[in-house]
Amino acid sequence: MQSAMTSVRVEMRRVLRSGLLLGMFAAFAFFGLSGPVLALYMPEILGVAAGTDQLNIQATEATPIDGVALFNQSAMQLGLILAVALAITSLTWDTRAGTSIFYRTRVQGLGAVTIPRLSVDWGIGILSYTLGLVLALGLTTWAIGEVPVRFAVVLWASSVVYLVMAMSLGFLIMTLLRRTATAIALTTVLVLVLPVLSQFEALSSWVPTNLLVPGEELSSITVPGLAAVIVMIVCTGVALLIAGKQTLKRES
């Protein structure tokens, strides 16, 4: 327990002192404020963009759902990548011999170091997304119209589950590779390509990527949500097993 709490403290210091926490909050806050604004002025923006007699693009007046949807689009693409990078960099200590020796020689099981740190990052990911969503809901309600509560709740639940799953995936990839830049690149490609899975009929009902476009009811996200939780548990568990069997990374 003491080791776990110590790891939590170390991770909190990392995200605070490195500016990662501020960066996450700022990014999601930006998405939360820019989404509704973009939705509100979309007809004007597209009108300016079209600008020729040959091409005429029209957008309908923004609805409250549009305001929040544009926030979610940014949050679950750029924001997702940031959150995944946060989780991946929590393992940077294992990419250098010195820091790796420091931790590996002091704990019986690496779970005492890795899991608490990942948990902190999950928490920050969820908080950041929630902050962005609250700002998006607030601005949308003020500028466009009231957002249905049920829609907001379902959106929040589906997005945070997907976020945590993606972070766990990045965590597993980083554990395997122990190379920060490569892990971020690979995970980025993966999370951008994964939504394609929803196009396959055999997978469409349960694949976690359905969480990116949830229905209006909580029941619409139950099965994909459960699948995402299973993926999260498997990724974290496998990462822990692998880390325990790894020897010191010899620096090239």
Added chain:
Amino acid sequence: MSQEPVLRVEGITRLFSTGAGIHDITFTATSRGVTSIIGPNGAGKTVLFTVLAGLTPSDSGNIKTAPGARVAYCPDVPQFEPWLTALEVVETSCAISGIRGRIPAKEALELCGLGKVANRRVAVFSRGMLQRLGIAAALVLNPDILILDEPNSALDPIGRADIRRLIAEQKHERCILLSSHMLSEVEQLADEIVVLDEGRVVTAGSMTDLLTSGMEPIWDIRLSDPSPVDFESLRKAQPGILIEAISGTHYTATYPSFEVAAQELTRTIELLRAPLIEVVPHDRDLDAVFARLIQKEAAS
């Protein structure tokens, strides 16, 4: 120093795909004192330490420690998460190990000369400061076996003196395994020596045994002024003893045996008739012994 063994290394082999590694390493370290592992670059010292620290599994052999013995390892290039302060690093070292150390974190930093920079972030530390911090982070665990890989390599002369003093104090409290290229320092600190070359043990034994092994009854005599006595007179006064001048004030005296030297050395110094600076056995320093051992090993 306690002769109770706290560490027995028996036939440890660890080979890498490149062919590098260690072969059949066997030695014992006592619970109090310094056992120094020395060898040329690539001899396998760090590989041995990573195996002893549990970071790398061995391919074969056994490592037996006294029941409940705690091992702490300070690598040659300690690294820490740069956003932590020195005090936080040492506190984390203790807390994450789940132990209550005997030495408080601040005291460990003071012992290693880092008391004034306890609240400074590690990101701005020099390599020497990082080395000291690595030792502090290991000491705070109150280990029974403390492994120090090149603890002085990045330190200035004052820093090296500080760490030497620290090791000299700590060797009364625990077993210290130490590797260093600075054999003059090893000579001052080590009680036992293990010499490695190409991954194998060349020789192992006490410092005294090692220094005196292969020694010949030759002495280096340094005077403050050149001797006024000619060599012919010296030869007549002490027949069978060869005295040669290396430089104006540096002479060597070769005796037929150590027994003759015990009787005649004092007289030789008197006959030279110049103020004495020092008299030491020829090539008795660890550098010369080490070179001799490695060359002998290469020739065999």
